[in-house]
Amino acid sequence: MILTLNIKNIALIDEAEIDFDDGLNILTGETGAGKSIVIDSMMLLLGGRANKDIIRNGAQKATVEGVFLVDSNTDVIHKILDEAGIEYEDDDTLVISRDITENGRNYCRVNGRIVPLSFLSKLGTYLVDILGQHEHQFLLDSSKHLSILDNFQDKNFFDLKGTLRDLLSEYNILNKRLKEFYSDDKEKMSKIDLLKYQINEIESAKIKKGEEENLLERRNILINSEKLFNSMNECYNLLYKGINDNTSILDNLSTVLKNLDASYKIDKRLEKLKEMIQSALYTLDDCSIQIRDYVENINFDANELNEIEKRLDILGNLKRKYGRTIEEIIRYKEEKNSELTKLLNAEEEIYKINKEKEEIMQKIKAISDEIHKRRKNVADFLEKKISDVLSELNMPNTIFKVDIRKRDMPNENGMDEVEFLISTNIGEPLKPLDKIASGGELSRIMLALKTILADFDGISTLIFDEVDTGISGKAAQAVAQKIALISRNRQVICVTHLPQITSMADSHFKISKEFDKDKTYIKIEKLDYEGKIKELSRIISGSVVTNTTYNHSKELIDLAENYKKKLI
Known part of the structure; x- marks a missing residue:
């Protein structure tokens, strides 16, 4: 989990430090207040792209630093650090920092040791999982569904895929060798003549x-x-x-x-x-x-x-x-x-290559069948789990289906093509997500996937960046309760505009813009109980907060506290 995030000279942030807590950390603020800057800063620590344009006007460099507690995936993270020769602390804290300079250079450090940017990406995979609005589009792209499904597999599955890639590489090499023999007779004879001439010239x-x-x-x-x-x-x-x-x-x-x-x-x-x-x-x-x-x-x-x-x-x-x-x-x-001998004995060589290809293809198909079985098992599990979660998220009549079709020829993923299908109403046929799913439904499907995947990947920190798009009313309350439930077992950082989700905050951070002479600053403050009520009132009613709104906000927060107590 992330303990502290320190941001300096990034966009409108002069300098800010956020001490995150266990459970549900909520970030709110007016549109354009700078909530996305906080999430973007977090992504910088995880190896995200950056350029010098993010440096605050007048500053020479931007810096973001995070202190993490390695409380999950410990063995994997320790192995990554050991391979890079980086020492880790006895208390399992990890300090990651990144400087972006005016000349566009990046300086990344882990526990004080300079590392390449790719190292942050590798490490970040096991520290934080971010679900943002862009992932809705990712979900609509059926070509990505296979990789989503495979995220729920174990290490043995990926070992199988590694073996499959090696076999395909051998198979493709044999294909290239075979193509040399299947040129037309005229081209073949020309090549033989050229080889004979070259050999004769040297031997003479x-x-x-x-x-x-x-x-x-x-x-x-x-x-x-x-x-x-x-x-x-x-x-x-x-x-x-x-x-x-x-x-x-x-x-x-x-x-x-x-x-x-x-x-x-x-x-x-x-x-x-x-x-x-x-x-x-x-x-x-x-x-x-x-x-x-x-x-x-x-x-x-x-x-x-x-x-x-x-x-x-x-x-x-x-x-x-x-x-x-x-x-x-x-x-x-x-x-x-040697080349001439092969050409002159082409039939024998072609037979040997084809026989070797056939043997490798049998192995490829056998592994592809095993991969298919494992995918089918995970798909059956996923269909039930997602349908259950979607029911909890106010989509009770939803049928979620993982459609696995066989390809004619294998590739590095085996012989499967995967597409997610859905029916959101009784009597409707199953159709691809992009045909019937609304923005709110996509948000809940993605939330369901992340909820289930979190139990597989062991990542202790989840970031939800405005995943409440298109959600309101009863569905919003269901999403809020699901996020609160997730936060009982892991740290959740959530940027939201929904009062239902905001009311569930264990720690609430308000982000606002402030003006000092000719400069704009972003202020980040952790709210107490009274501050939470006032901020929730603003979210509900806008700039004018009435007694009714205030009392309603207080009631929402108290109800949320009672709900969370039942989850413990």
Whole structure:
């Protein structure tokens, strides 16, 4: 349930705080006083849409904050918080806030932790259920009736629907594969020819992994053969022959070795150094031989370079068509080989796919039949319950029917089409809601659905936003008593213009406009017993309140209090 709602800089509200109570919380006020702003603010906390236009003129941001007591759906809500890494309080209070800024950005927080807007929607589903005037239109749309019916199902039912969706996905994938085989013969042969051409082009090239790198390396050597010859020949001359009448490195090193050998005979400590120079001499001598052989084998071959360029052109052409690397081209060829094999063996492949489709369809139909049975059971229950509730809401002769028809082909909801039918008078045939239901009747049907659904979804707070459209007289009294009954087991917040509903308030909040110089403000005040009588008198008679109206209002409130005591 919601304990406190704090609103700041939203529309005409400068700053307001409402402390809601258990039972029935009534919001009343003149038309245009701002009751809808309170409900809209609540919807913002539950993930509703918002834009910067709701920010009060002159303010930089709008803020709404709510303190909730998690007294139902506790395990589910705790799991959602755990998955998001949000800690919950020991007293099971939950603080949700949302800021809307001038640049249109939203900042949402749960227990001080920033969360995405979608998280508020997910969490709000288990905290509050809102029934507003727009839901009457929702009820008139027969395409929505199936989802309404499914709201009364348990977790196992939705697990079945999940399995059904997975099977349908597999079935659709097989259908796509099958379509590839059912193109006309001309298109099929063209595809086979194209595949053969592509495979042949790649295979004819006889490409190998690492080939391109080797070719590029060899081309670089051939292009730079003259440079290689000059630099390596100079290396050889420096080591072995000498340059410009200078003694070669090897000759100089031989002289060093001779001197070390003579000195060693005098000082034996030079033995290690002599061995090192001798080793270096042998190594350099071997290097000079290798350099000589390398230089003698340097040969610029124009024909070889030309062949390499041709080969690189072939590889480049293949890369432009089939992949960025040799490895990708090889993978492409393998994929096309597999595709060609399937096309050439189409009949066998079509048989295998059709057999697999048939097996999956049998599973789909079996699950759809189970879903249908469960819907039928819930429909039978719902028909009786709604008829009973509507009878309590002054529609005693109403017959409510859930018409479930089978589709030719299944979809993610199974093979059912659902439509609500109704007969409101004795002797009238059952017809769709949009054919015969009035605004007042739709209000009561929606109220009946919400009343029953509340026992299934476990949501502890219900908001009724002017659901009394088209209701008056005896029907209004029946609706008031039903709302009062609902509020005995859960928190109800109700925006209303009806005196019958208003009189049932456990907590009554009056919303009014006030003017201060050139600004308009919205004032929200919790009424005491005397205030309730005066506000109810205003609702009954308008601006002029007489003694008769006052006494009538007092009587209505006292009668309502006596009625509620009997419900406890």
